[in-house]
Amino acid sequence: MNPAELQVAVKGLVESAAADRGAVLTLSDADVVLERPRSREHGDWASTVAMRVGKRIGIAPRDLAAELAEGLQSLSGVAAVEVAGPGFINITLEAAAAGELARRIVTEGEAFGRSTVLDGLPMNLEFVSANPTGPIHLGGTRWAAVGDSLARILEAQGAAVTREYYFNDHGAQIDRFSNSLVARYLGEPVPEDGYGGGYIADIAERVASAYDGDLKALPRDEAQEVFRRIGVDLMFGEIKQSLHDFGVDFDVYFHENDLYESGAVEHAVARLRELGHIYEADGATWLRTTDFGDDRDRVVLKSNGEAAYIAGDLAYYLNKRERGFERCLIMLGADHHGYIGRLMAMVAAFGDTPCVNLEVLIGQMVNLLRDGVPVRMSKRNGTVVTMEDLVEAVGVDAARYSLVRSSADSALDIDLDLISRSTNDNPVYYVQYAHARTRSVARKAEAAGVTRTVDGPDGTAVDAFDPSLLTHPAESELLGTLEQFPRVIERAGSLREPHRVARYLEELAGTYHRWYDSCRIIPPAGEDIEAVHRTRLVVNEATGQVLRNGLGLLGVTAPERM
Structure with missing residues (x-):
């Protein structure tokens, strides 16, 4: 049962x-x-x-x-x-009723733990969305790990998830980036509000190589436009490659600039005006967000005709809804916490339900430590640690797992020494080693003649699995832990908390190691192979399957050997 x-x-x-x-x-x-x-x-x-x-x-x-x-x-x-x-x-x-779970897991394989609770629900998950003005820093790297894991978990529940990257190619930060490239190319000091770091020199040299002509002969504004156009593409190309190498690929790269060039901003304002929430005052166009809980109304179009910052948010949200997404999730950094109220007022103004049609997840900062001391090790940017730095130091698996195993709304300290060790106090090693051990046990069992089947009277293979033999307390504990996996996934998805999967895997790994120490799968030399050994082999395979399924949801590999 x-x-x-x-x-x-x-x-x-x-x-x-x-x-x-x-x-x-x-x-x-x-x-x-x-x-x-x-x-x-x-x-x-x-x-x-x-x-x-x-x-x-x-x-x-x-x-x-x-x-x-x-x-x-x-x-x-x-x-x-x-x-x-x-x-x-x-x-x-009864032992037989509880033990049947092992056979079910092995039979269902990769499908075990998956469900249809969100069957076909169109969901748009926007995360990372770092400005194309430099490499992805640790905050963005954390969102890459958490966002991609959450997408996998929601997909495991049947949701139709679109991973979306909001490409910030409109506004003052791009002007500062292109101006920094020009200054570096001309040998000038870094502009007061510009970007420094070795990557600026790299991009500037690549822009000069890509441009067919003499950049120094161009007027300053024309040269800056060249560096903007080519430099942004080069920088974003690096960002996309870094994310791909990190195991994160997006379905949509949405360009902010398209909102302004396509008329999407005007379309959103017109919709809100039809709904009666737009008014004019002091020469500007306002959205009456105080009707929906905001602390003050918001300027949408300034008196000079320029779009205010919130105009892009209005247009982008409406664009997502008109693309058919029932649920829109946005992952933002801690410095955006005060922005949630106006976003929810925006949702209500469009006639949608705040915190349902739009959810905002806030992530806290990440600090790297070595011997208890903060690490500043970036080779390309002397002020921050980037995704590439972290991956180079510990590898993709350790980086992703370490970033996702704690609640994203709490600050995170990562000990580089700890997550580099091949010891049980390293959480990712502990879980991966448990999976590798299940595979090692399977190989040794096969070599010793312990199989899941035996020859029947007519010579055909007969399933030897007998769950009534799983009576040891360690077996009851392990089966009980395996049984929780589908619920953990559902809970992690509904609460938007992928760290629950990681913590579960650590619990499962510990339970498996205790079971392995107590229950023999391979009998001592000279002793007969019994039905209980063959039955326990199925439990071993079931544990390996759940560990694989769970690690896959986090984008972490399940090694065969370690």
Whole structure:
């Protein structure tokens, strides 16, 4: 019996108890949720349903729990049911019922843990979106790891996710970038508000090589336009290559400049004017965001006719919705926290639901440490550490895993020495080693003649898996942990928290190592291979499959050997 079947049984028993008392009861999944007890001594599953609904149908929670326990005890696959405290129900499954999970995981393979809870939901996930004025810094690198992992998790639940990069090629930062390139090419000092770092010299030289003509013969404004046009393309090409090497590729690269050249800004203003939320004052065009909880109304078009910053946000959001995206997620840095209110007011002004049609995820800063001291090791930019620096120091797997294993809304310190070690105190090594161990065990088992099948009387292969033999406490613990994987994915997706998958994998790795130390798969030399050894081989394969599936959701490899 799997948790879904058990949940259906509990729900049926509760509804029957209500009907017996003449009560009409509509139960939600939250009412009958099953949880793993903190202590395995309390069984395989626990339910608080009696305490949630007892009074609603006119019965004391503990009395309802006792009634439900009697019904559950009669179910096939249930070994024992106990009532504790004010109405907790603790359920223990028969070993065979619990052990069937291993066969299910191996059968489903990569599909185990996936669901259709978000079946076909069009979602636009915008992340990184670093300005094309320099390499991606650690904050952007964190969003690359978290954003791509979240996209994978949402896709595992059936969502149709579009990964989108907002290409900031409009505004003053591009002018500063191109001016910095010109100054570097001409041997001038870095402009006061310009960009420094070795990468500026690299790009400037490449622009000069790519240009067919003498840049120094051009007027300053024309030269700057050349450096802007070619330099931005070169810089963004480097950004895209760095992201690809990091395992992150986008479906859409949306150019900010297109919003202004295509008339999208005017279209958005016109829509809001139709809805009655635009007004004119002091020669400017305003959006009445105070009607939707903002602290003040916002200028959309300045008195000189220029578009204010929020105009691009209005146009971009409407563009996404008109492209058919039901859910738009944006990942922003900590310095954008104060911007959320006006964005949600914007959503409401368009007639949409704030925090539903648009969600804003805020990420905090990342600090690299070595021996407890902050690291400044960039070769191309002396003031920040870039994605390339981190990957060069520890590799893609360690970088991605370390950036995604903590909640993105908390500041993160990464110890470079720790994540470079091949020891169990390094989380990514610990999880990857657990997977490698499952593969090593499988190879050794095959060499020793331990297989999942045996020859039947007619010489054909017969499945030797017997889940009733999985009676060791370590087996119960491991199966219980494996069972949680689908729920972890669903929770990570609904809360937009990929770190839950990483923390689960660390728990699974520890549980697997303890099981391996307690339960032999390969018998000692000279002893017969028994059914329990063949059955445990399936548990080993199931664990390896879940570790692979989980690491894949984080964009981290599952090595065969380490």
